[in-house]
Amino acid sequence: MSTKVQDLIFGGFPLLRYEPTEMRVRVRDGELLVADTVRAMLVWEPRRIVPSYAVPVADLRAGLTASSLPSIPAPDRILDPGTPFAAHSCPGEAVDLVVGRTRFAGAGFRPEDTELASYLVLDFRAFEEWYGEDDRLFAHPRDPYHRVDVRPSSRTVRIEADGVLLAESNHPVLVFETSLPTRYYVPLDDVVAELTPSERTSECAYKGRASYFSTAGYRDLAWTYPAPLDGATPLAGLVAFLDDKLDVFIDGEPRRALSAPAAGLFNDRFGLKHDA
Template sequence: MAIRVGDHLAASLTGLRHEPIARRVRAWSGDRLLLDSTHALLVWEPGRVVPQYAVPVDDVRTHLTPDPGFSGRRHGPGAVPVGPGGAEVLTPATGFGVHSCAGAVLTLSTGGAEPLRGAAFRPEDPDLAGYVVVDFDAPDRWAEEDEDVVGHPRDPYHRVDARRSSRHVVVRDGDRVLADSRRPTLVFETTLPVRYYLPREDVVAELHASDTVSTCAYKGRAAYLSSATRADVAWTYPAPLPDAAQLTDLVAFFDERLDVEVDGVVAQRRTTPWSDA
């Protein structure tokens, strides 16, 4: 019997996974180089949908010390249903300190500034012997080769495909039309819902910028927009990463919170982490 790839991916989420990468990986705290490796791995702890960098201990340029009394940095929810087939996963919002496999919590010194408590983790796994996983949010800056990495390490099996379309997309908030476009750009992103990015000229509602921003490792920094009745109802990428240049200044709406009609058919609202409370 044929296996649906999404189901196969969902089944693999329960395991500790790793993938070698050929890129040089570096991290800094201020001007202090913390690590420099050409033998890095991407590591997904069980349940994690986003990887972290792991490097050989010998490639860490500062001190690592055991910190068994530190429970780890947790600043968000636990598992949420966003994985393939609705699987519950741990997202970056959960925080690095929620570990789902056996291992040792470590503190990473910074050479003068406050040490980064719990910023490293040594999994108890023979395939990862000699490696430490480092919290992406702990250093101030990461780079692959000479280009900065934002948000989190990129998953080599995660795709973001933008396709121009002539489909008719209408976005409504109740009886009020917010946007009406026959020239959307559809974004298909692995494990995530399809998003409809519309030209600003096709947005008929008055939107104003909010203070909310977010960072996507694949698209860049998003700025959020609010309507007269809803906060952060849409977002845009004023200066996306080069791979997402096609999305510059287009506007996408949260179809979890609004009615999105595509070619006359209103899409069923889904429950995701971005739904209204």
């Protein structure tokens, strides 16, 4: 009897999970070196989509004290990258890190787990700079089981909003990302809609920093990666649309209905709450 791989992956989401890595991981905040290790682990708390780095306490350049922040109960849903680090979903102890005169409140967590007893999980957003070997890391640690495939295509992609053409291209670039809908990136010259730069930006661990555009009646509807990371360089200068609620036609045919996002599938499967 066959099994869908996605089902196997989701089956482990309610568990505390970890994966060792041989990558050298360094954590800095300005001139302060917080950690430098070749014994890091990737750790996923229960229901977390993306991992955090855990480092051996012996490889920290910081003192540890009980957390000065109040605890935050983890929401009864999938914990996406927007969920605060302090919303822990397993038993453990939150701690502050002290480096010199600088205190990083609640930036560490010790899960109650024998395999992780000598490790401290770190809040990626609490520190200014993370490096994997000598490469700067963005947004969050990369998941070794998450793929982002960027592929040029000769298919014709047409994107409409309520019958109004936004963009049409016969040389798009398609992004196939684990557990996410396919995204269609098109050259700016193939965009018909008038785009106005917005103030919103976001970071992706795999693609880099995105800038957003709005158009008449739609705020932050499109985005671009001006300087994408290695592995996503073909996206430079191209534009993608948040097309989940738009009409997308591939070679003249309506795109198949989008499958539920990973978060929705997981929440439905385990009876957890999720937004519409």
